[in-house]
Amino acid sequence: MITIVNYGLGNLGSIFNMLRRIGIKSYITSDPEEIKKAEKIILPGVGHFDKGMQELMKSELKEILDYKALTEKIPILGICLGMQLMTKSSEEGDLQGLGWINAVTKKFAFENNNLKIPHMGWNLVSIVNKNVLIENDNSESRFYFVHSYYVKVSREENSFLKSEYGISFDSGIFRDNIFGIQFHPEKSHKFGMKLLKNFAELKIA
């Protein structure tokens, strides 16, 4: 069972739909008591960084998530804003992030006007570190991205996927039981299904 944390931001229905399609039970909830009991968590999200952090703090979810991630060490997957919240800070806002991974969130800035912001569409990822979420079998994986801010890790050992959009950025980050991906697996056909399946099959520590 995967617990999908509903903190008021993002498209949770599509994650639930895709998990159901690949035969994985999931549960969307905003109830702190339910989240305390979670065995595996997806932290989704689309929207503003500060708004996301505010929502987490308002409902005491931040403390619970910190405990689940750092003390209980259950597998947690952050998607899009959910990933960015795992970093220390964002140029989108003033609040501190969850800071679980030594990384920061920065804004895309291009001198070249041909590159539109947000980075929206299908893009490739390259595997820079071995990770349980994605097989390194030389096949091309493409994923759907929509974002104006990107994550930059401080230490390369915390990055497992990189993508290119004007610059090279970290599209997949991790540390122990904690994973973050910038793209939307729930909107990325079989590529996303594979990744979510790998997450679902991860053995609980």
Add this chain to the structure above:
Amino acid sequence: MLKARIIPALLLKDRSLVKTVKFKKFNYIGDPVNTCRIFNELEVDELVFLDIRASLNKREPQYEILQEIANECFMPVSYGGGIKTMAQAEKIFRTGFEKIMINSTAFTNPKFITEAAKSFGSQSVIVSVDVKKNIFDKYQVCSYSATKTENIRPEEWLKEVESLGAGEILLTSVDREGTWSGFDLDLIKMATSQLRIPLIAHGGGGSLQDISAVVKKGNASAVALGSMVVYQRKGFGVLVNFPENKVLQEIL
């Protein structure tokens, strides 16, 4: 690097998918949910659903069928047709659609674009603009499934909706729609040369060459296809299809 997105644009009339020619002559294509499943298998980049009767008949989006569609879509999907209020928009997002498209309401209530962009993020708000030529060969913006002409030049309207907060534009050439005769490159170029936001070109796509041309010469960020992806070929029967990713990578 990112390639232009190629997007089937599917037209809902009541509970069925239809295909039109120049916004007229409805031809039955099939069941929307089944068609969605086929497009999943074909791994299309993205899908667009347009309810072509909602605004005209002053009715609300058909949430029930949209929910069924969203349950089957494992790619980004947008919906346009009859959206007038924030509550309606929110309902659409809740079903699992990523983006809403606003066309007629943009004229009756331009502030709605700004409001929606603020609340849902501009990347989730597409303004759909229909353009046709009048008898003097001048481009005109129209609304309500091209039954009403709006008194503003296309270039002005595009700039206005961009400044109101639209995240993307779907630009449809009514005269080319369903004709397989190629995109209106003059129109698309005019639009992309002044927009900073991405543009989806729609109307007239009939071949891989057309797609390539509107991306490379027209600078479209995305291409919407109708007839090409629902018919076997021009003048033939219904066959839901989509060019292979490999083929698209070569021409884009």
